[in-house]
Amino acid sequence: MNAFNLKHADERIQVTRDGEIAIVTIANPQRRNALGRQMRLTLRDTLHHLLVADPDSRVIVLTGADGQFSAGADISEMVQRTVLQSREILDESCQVVRDMLGGPKPVICAVEGIAFGAGLSLAVATDYIVASSSARFCAAFLRIGLIPDTGILWTLPKKIGMSKARELLSLAREIDGVEAARIGLVNQLVEPGQALAAAIAYAKELAKQPPLGMALLKAALTFGADDMDAALRAEIDFQPLLRQSKDHLEAANAFIEKRAPVFTGQ
Structure with a gap:
C-alpha cells in the first residue's frame, strides 16, 4: 500500500518505486481494473501527492494490473443519482486530469x-503512452448513452x-495498439507484455532532465500553446x-567541463 497517508485510501491503487520513478498501478483485476468511486478518489489523492508533494519522485508511471490497463468507470456503481451528485463525481475525475496535465512532473x-x-481518458491525459501491439482502445461512452468525459x-x-x-468519440470504435500508434495516440509500440518495462525505461530518461525546466515546459504546453500569442x-x-x-x-558548467550535469530542481 502507499507509503503516505491518504484520506481516501483504497488498496486497489498501489504505489511502488524504482529509484526516482513512482509506479502507480490500478489493481482491480476482477473487473478489468474498472474504477469505482473510492478507487478514483484514492487515485486522485495519490497522483496529487506524487506530483506536488513528494520530493522523491521525478516521474510517475501509470499502469494496470494483470495485463489490463482499465475498463473505465465501474458500471456496477452507475446507480440513479441527482444532477448535483453526478457533478461532484465528475469533478473528482476531472481533478485527476488537471493534476496530470498541469502538474510539474511527467506522467x-x-x-x-x-x-x-x-x-482511455486517463491514458490520453498522460504525457506519453507506451502500449503493446495487442492493446485495445475504445472511447466507449456512447455505447452506454453518455458523452465522453474525464x-x-x-x-x-x-x-x-x-x-x-x-x-x-462518435463511433465508439475499438482500435488496437498498432492503429493507435499509426494515428499518434500511442507514442511507443512494444511487444505484448513489455509496456511497463518500456515505460519505466523512458521514465528514467525523463528523470535525468532538470525538474524546474520540465515543470515549466509542461505548464507551457498545457496552458500556453493554444495560439501563437499564448x-x-x-x-x-x-x-x-x-x-x-x-x-x-x-548545465552550462557541465557542458564546458565535458561532464554529465546533476540537476537538483533549483
Whole structure:
C-alpha cells in the first residue's frame, strides 16, 4: 500500500518505486481494473501527492494490473443519482486530469490489454503512452448513452487532431495498439507484455532532465500553446526564470567541463 497517508485510501491503487520513478498501478483485476468511486478518489489523492508533494519522485508511471490497463468507470456503481451528485463525481475525475496535465512532473502511461472509456481518458491525459501491439482502445461512452468525459473531449483532439478524435468519440470504435500508434495516440509500440518495462525505461530518461525546466515546459504546453500569442507569452514568462536557476548554471558548467550535469530542481 502507499507509503503516505491518504484520506481516501483504497488498496486497489498501489504505489511502488524504482529509484526516482513512482509506479502507480490500478489493481482491480476482477473487473478489468474498472474504477469505482473510492478507487478514483484514492487515485486522485495519490497522483496529487506524487506530483506536488513528494520530493522523491521525478516521474510517475501509470499502469494496470494483470495485463489490463482499465475498463473505465465501474458500471456496477452507475446507480440513479441527482444532477448535483453526478457533478461532484465528475469533478473528482476531472481533478485527476488537471493534476496530470498541469502538474510539474511527467506522467507516462503503460497500456496492456484494454483502455476503454475513462481508462482511455486517463491514458490520453498522460504525457506519453507506451502500449503493446495487442492493446485495445475504445472511447466507449456512447455505447452506454453518455458523452465522453474525464477530460477526453479536450485531450484527444489535442493529441490526434479533431477529425480523428471526432470519429473515435462518435463511433465508439475499438482500435488496437498498432492503429493507435499509426494515428499518434500511442507514442511507443512494444511487444505484448513489455509496456511497463518500456515505460519505466523512458521514465528514467525523463528523470535525468532538470525538474524546474520540465515543470515549466509542461505548464507551457498545457496552458500556453493554444495560439501563437499564448505560446510566445509562455516563453517570455518562463525562460527568464529558468535562466536564473541553479540547474541552468549547472548545465552550462557541465557542458564546458565535458561532464554529465546533476540537476537538483533549483
